[in-house]
Amino acid sequence: MLIRFRMANHRSFRDEHELSLIATEFDEGTARGTGLKHRGRDVAIQPVLGVFGANASGKTNLLDGFRLMRDAVRDSFADWGKTPETVPREPFKLDPACREETSLFEVDLVLGRTPVRYTYGFELSDERIEAEWLHAYPHGRRNVWFDREADRSAAEGGEFVFKGEGYKGERDALVKLTRPNALFLSVGATLNDPQLSLIHRWFVNDLWPMPSERNSRARPGLTERLLIHPVLAEDYHRRIVRLLQSADLGVTRLDTDPETGKIRLWHRTPDGGESPLDFRTEESLGTHAWFAFLGPMLTVLEQGAVLLVDELDSSLHPTLAAEVVRVFQNPTSNPHGAQLIFTTHDATLLGSAVLDRPLSRDQVWITAKKRSGETELYPLTEAKPRKEENLERGYLRGRYGGVPRVTAGEIARELSWQEAKTTA
Numbered sequence: 001m002l003i004r005f006r007m008a009n010h011r012s013f014r015d016e017h018e019l020s021l022i023a024t025e026f027d028e029g030t031a032r033g034t035g036l037k038h039r040g041r042d043v044a045i046q047p048v049l050g051v052f053g054a055n056a057s058g059k060t061n062l063l064d065g066f067r068l069m070r071d072a073v074r075d076s077f078a079d080w081g082k083t084p085e086t087v088p089r090e091p092f093k094l095d096p097a098c099r100e101e102t103s104l105f106e107v108d109l110v111l112g113r114t115p116v117r118y119t120y121g122f123e124l125s126d127e128r129i130e131a132e133w134l135h136a137y138p139h140g141r142r143n144v145w146f147d148r149e150a151d152r153s154a155a156e157g158g159e160f161v162f163k164g165e166g167y168k169g170e171r172d173a174l175v176k177l178t179r180p181n182a183l184f185l186s187v188g189a190t191l192n193d194p195q196l197s198l199i200h201r202w203f204v205n206d207l208w209p210m211p212s213e214r215n216s217r218a219r220p221g222l223t224e225r226l227l228i229h230p231v232l233a234e235d236y237h238r239r240i241v242r243l244l245q246s247a248d249l250g251v252t253r254l255d256t257d258p259e260t261g262k263i264r265l266w267h268r269t270p271d272g273g274e275s276p277l278d279f280r281t282e283e284s285l286g287t288h289a290w291f292a293f294l295g296p297m298l299t300v301l302e303q304g305a306v307l308l309v310d311e312l313d314s315s316l317h318p319t320l321a322a323e324v325v326r327v328f329q330n331p332t333s334n335p336h337g338a339q340l341i342f343t344t345h346d347a348t349l350l351g352s353a354v355l356d357r358p359l360s361r362d363q364v365w366i367t368a369k370k371r372s373g374e375t376e377l378y379p380l381t382e383a384k385p386r387k388e389e390n391l392e393r394g395y396l397r398g399r400y401g402g403v404p405r406v407t408a409g410e411i412a413r414e415l416s417w418q419e420a421k422t423t424a
Contacts, residue, residue, distance in 0.1 A: 001034060001045055001337055002306050003108035003117065010068065010103050011061035014092040014374040019062065019365060021046045021339065026381045028360035030329050032337055035115035037140065045110070046363050047328045050312075051343045051377075052350075052395060053367030053402040058375030059343035062367065063308050066207060066341075069105040072122070073203040076129075077186035080179075085127045087181050094373040102130045109202055120185065120199055125150075128180035129157065134199065136166055145195070146171075148184055157184065169193040206305035210296050220288065223295030224263055227254070240294050247320060249287050265291075289315040297324065304336030313346035321346060325358040350391035357392075361385050366402035 008016035023031035023044040031044035053059050068089065080087065092098040106121025117137040123130045132148040143166035150158045157178030162171055169188060178187045189200030211219045226236040237254065244251040250267045252274045257264050264276040265283060277283055283291075293315060300307040312321050321344070327333045328340040350364065351357035364380035383400050385391060394400060 001110040006106040007065040008104040009091045012058040012375040017377040024362045026362040048340045051365045054404040057367040057369045070203045076183045080181045089124045210309045219292035300338045306339045309342040312342040313344045318348045322358045347392045368401045
């Protein structure tokens with residue numbers, strides 16, 4: 001379970017920003033318990049966060065920070081060694097000084113049947129891992145598994161500090177195998193260290209970035225694989241068909257074309273019968289989007305994982321988007337504590353308490369672009385909205401920020417002026 005994510009100097013994020021899923025006093029009953037306590041109080045975590053903001057405000061870059069962190073954990077040991085003294089990162093470009101500063105990534109997690117909080121993070125330069133750390137909090141007290149700092153005078157991966165007996169792995173052997181541009185976590189997990197593998201598995205198995213609209217060919221891939229899985233296909237076939245039918249797409253059933261082996265959906269016909277449509281060429285974009293979404297959604301719900309979706313509203317109709325939020329909110333449909341973090345422009349997800357809005361007040365975050373070009377990230381709760389407040393109206397009117405600084409009619413006037421100048 002994800003508690004928070006911290007990032008700095010990545011794409012449009014110049015300064016350090018934190019995305020927190022910890023429930024606040026504005027929680028409206030959607031948060032889940034973690035089994036952890038802070039200052040004697042239970043710590044509860046939100047299953048859903050929606051990130052709102054104007055175009056080019058940094059919403060996508062926030063999710064891309066998760067992607068970079070996951071790829072670093074997964075690939076640094078095997079792939080980064082192919083280009084020595086090189087680390088693939090994307091610091092803030094609009095200030096040349098940021099190229100000389102490190103990029104920071106950190107997560108707080110709750111893992112294990114007996115819940116334990118872990119903090120794992122690292123800092124990157126263009127050439128190496130400048131810092132890396134992993135701390136555990138059994139019984140609420142910090143236990144430093146390792147702290148790492150770069151040592152530019154040495155060829156090895158830097159200086160390591162192990163405190164206490166919390167981390168029991170082969171310390172010296174793993175340190176010797178850790179290159180300056182490889183994460184110690186990746187090295188340990190690759191060599192089957194059981195403690196480091198616990199954290200590594202979360203990044204590899206439990207953090208799911210949904211393929212973007214730009215990668216349309218990859219989007220339906222997971223749903224298709226589930227439908228042909230030798231063990232899971234029958235169960236997922238039943239669930240996927242039921243969800244396709246409930247979305248009012250006209251779908252009656254699903255099967256595999258005996259000639260091509262490709263998935264095909266059958267639709268109702270005016271005479272009461274049914275007929276298949278070619279999935280790639282004849283199905284609507286809306287049907288494609290919902291079909292593609294079902295595989296990742298069902299998988300993370302089953303695993304209790306985290307699903308990251310960029311521009312949920314470009315994939316799904318507002319009604320379906322609201323239903324997806326409610327699926328993750330509901331303990332019955334989400335019994336394993338899966339989490340959904342998405343970006344969107346769809347203000348109807350805010351609504352008002354009277355209209356049974358899908359998102360509560362502390363499940364909404366805002367991205368805003370400063371004049372300097374950098375992104376600012378903050379929670380809606382900074383505005384201290386009242387429970388009965390219509391968040392949709394307040395957001396669209398700019399009360400919370402995160403909307404384009406464009407006055408009504410400004411673009412039309414600009415076009416009219418350009419047309420007049422052309423014809424003069």
